[in-house]
Amino acid sequence: MADTKYIFVTGGVVSSLGKGIIAASLGKLLQARGYKVTIQKFDPYINVDPGTLNPYEHGECYVTVDGHEADLDLGHYERFLNIQTTKENNITTGRIYQNVIQKERRGDYLGKTVQVIPHITDEIKRNVKSLGVKSKFDFVITEIGGTVGDIESTPFLEAVRQLRWELGRNCFCVHLTYVPYIAAAGEVKTKPTQHSVKELQSLGIQPDMLVLRTDRYLNKDILDKVALFCNVEQGAVMQSVDVSTIYEVPTMMQKQGMDEVVLRKMNMPVEGSANLDAWKNFLQKRKNAKKGVCIKLVGKYAELPDAYKSINEALSQAAIYNDRKLHLDLCHSEKINAENVEETLKDADGIVIAPGFGQRGIDGKYLALRYARENDIPTFGICLGMQCMVIEYARSVLNIPGANSSEFDPKASDKVIDLMEEQKHITNMGASMRLGAYDCAIKKGSLAYKAYGKTKVSERHRHRYEFNNLYKERFEASGMKCTGINPDSELVEVVEVPRLRWYLGTQFHPEYNSTVISPNPLFMSFMQAAAELHDEK
Numbered sequence: 001m002a003d004t005k006y007i008f009v010t011g012g013v014v015s016s017l018g019k020g021i022i023a024a025s026l027g028k029l030l031q032a033r034g035y036k037v038t039i040q041k042f043d044p045y046i047n048v049d050p051g052t053l054n055p056y057e058h059g060e061c062y063v064t065v066d067g068h069e070a071d072l073d074l075g076h077y078e079r080f081l082n083i084q085t086t087k088e089n090n091i092t093t094g095r096i097y098q099n100v101i102q103k104e105r106r107g108d109y110l111g112k113t114v115q116v117i118p119h120i121t122d123e124i125k126r127n128v129k130s131l132g133v134k135s136k137f138d139f140v141i142t143e144i145g146g147t148v149g150d151i152e153s154t155p156f157l158e159a160v161r162q163l164r165w166e167l168g169r170n171c172f173c174v175h176l177t178y179v180p181y182i183a184a185a186g187e188v189k190t191k192p193t194q195h196s197v198k199e200l201q202s203l204g205i206q207p208d209m210l211v212l213r214t215d216r217y218l219n220k221d222i223l224d225k226v227a228l229f230c231n232v233e234q235g236a237v238m239q240s241v242d243v244s245t246i247y248e249v250p251t252m253m254q255k256q257g258m259d260e261v262v263l264r265k266m267n268m269p270v271e272g273s274a275n276l277d278a279w280k281n282f283l284q285k286r287k288n289a290k291k292g293v294c295i296k297l298v299g300k301y302a303e304l305p306d307a308y309k310s311i312n313e314a315l316s317q318a319a320i321y322n323d324r325k326l327h328l329d330l331c332h333s334e335k336i337n338a339e340n341v342e343e344t345l346k347d348a349d350g351i352v353i354a355p356g357f358g359q360r361g362i363d364g365k366y367l368a369l370r371y372a373r374e375n376d377i378p379t380f381g382i383c384l385g386m387q388c389m390v391i392e393y394a395r396s397v398l399n400i401p402g403a404n405s406s407e408f409d410p411k412a413s414d415k416v417i418d419l420m421e422e423q424k425h426i427t428n429m430g431a432s433m434r435l436g437a438y439d440c441a442i443k444k445g446s447l448a449y450k451a452y453g454k455t456k457v458s459e460r461h462r463h464r465y466e467f468n469n470l471y472k473e474r475f476e477a478s479g480m481k482c483t484g485i486n487p488d489s490e491l492v493e494v495v496e497v498p499r500l501r502w503y504l505g506t507q508f509h510p511e512y513n514s515t516v517i518s519p520n521p522l523f524m525s526f527m528q529a530a531a532e533l534h535d536e537k
């Protein structure tokens with residue numbers, strides 16, 4: 001087998017240029033040529049993982065099948081490549097240091113002084129290479145978080161510099177920069193790109209390819225000028241113009257020959273082309289969708305769309321496969337009250353009650369759920385959303401006014417949602433939830449079964465609290481059925497109310513398992529119900 005090839009993606013000028021999307025698009029193109037590809041993200045912050053970060057800091061926390069709390073870019077990698085990532089695909093400075101310090105305490109360094117170079121950089125390099133070797137990938141793409149010039153990312157870039165020497169032509173560097181348009185001058189400016197490349201060169205890294213992020217088309221003269229000033233081959237300067245959906249980026253890059261340049265420069269065969277038929281079919285469907293569907297997402301981070309990234313993407317994929325244009329409206333749960341709940345939700349064809357932690361905005365979620373239930377609007381409760389569904393149902397239908405979750409009231413008279421036994425003695429907050437993929441047995445004949453078409457599924461979790469089985473019989477007798485159960489622990493994973501058209505909650509997060517090529521069945525089924533309601537109106 002040929003050696004694994006390593007591609008690094010760095011960014012300059014400003015953050016938020018979409019390095020993750022460029023890395024995922026390049027990965028997609030190589031994968032669509034038949035190569036086995038994975039993508040890894042290095043985050044320069046000191047947190048050991050992003051699980052302890054709140055969404056205001058870093059957007060959604062993504063969860064991998066093996067239970068790692070990860071950066072949201074891993075969600076892009078999975079959605080683009082239809083692969084599953086693991087703990088090894090997301091490494092932070094904190095984790096690198098934690099590993100090195102553990103080795104030092106064990107005495108592994110045999111009395112040496114432990115330093116950033118070589119010990120931290122060696123640990124970074126080990127994490128890059130072990131991913132490629134272990135799973136025999138043809139390509140490992142590594143995205144370096146942050147911006148070139150940041151103090152934090154320097155050790156990672158030093159490791160890339162060393163790897164270039166070690167790997168020779170098996171290593172390739174892509175640098176993403178920003179080309180702003182200055183309205184007063186009526187011109188786009190390439191100077192920030194030139195400075196950013198200089199910064200990278202001063203760290204010993206010569207990029208092989210540049211991707212210029214821009215809000216308008218750049219002509220060939222500009223690309224050639226950048227190539228000349230930055231020591232990059234003509235034809236290896238790509239542009240990433242703003243597009244209406246991130247899913248157009250792979251085809252935009254393909255048109256510019258991105259994958260061909262990479263393969264040629266890495267001494268690999270360039271014949272043929274990436275087969276993006278299924279991908280293009282998805283884009284075509286998106287374009288052709290005429291009818292709409294209105295989904296209201298009720299959560300406390302309504303002003304922060306990145307907080308619900310995977311839900312937004314899963315909804316948009318499901319809408320496209322149901323031939324609908326999605327109108328997604330984020331409703332702030334803290335702002336919903338008895339007076340405005342109808343006004344807020346009356347246009348909804350479907351309602352999603354978001355996951356989350358803590359009491360803030362909970363009452364708005366109960367009001368939204370009551371409105372949805374009483375007006376028979378398709379409703380999907382995810383994790384905390386499912387727990388709220390259970391609590392609202394207990395209070396309104398089972399007549400248990402004291403029903404609550406012990407997360408909100410540890411002294412509640414009826415803890416219909418309670419802390420899991422194994423969570424009761426946990427003191428450390430990091431990586432200590434019920435995390436990752438667990439099996440779930442789906443009851444035949446249920447709505448969940450109709451959606452999945454099978455009795456055994458596996459979905460990802462991130463929670464501490466759970467449905468309290470002591471109340472199960474009462475719920476079932478009053479019309480809320482437990483239709484998804486963990487076969488080992490008996491934990492309730494899915495509840496639904498069959499007398500309503502689509503009213504279902506999941507303790508797991510199906511949004512983490514929804515890709516462009518393979519949308520999640522529950523989201524598909526929910527969207528279909530919402531589309532039907534839309535057409536009835």
Ligand code: GLN
Nearest residue numbers: 355356383384463464465
């Ligand atoms: N806060 C709830 C729990 O820990 C729900 C978590 C979530 O929505 N991800 O169980």
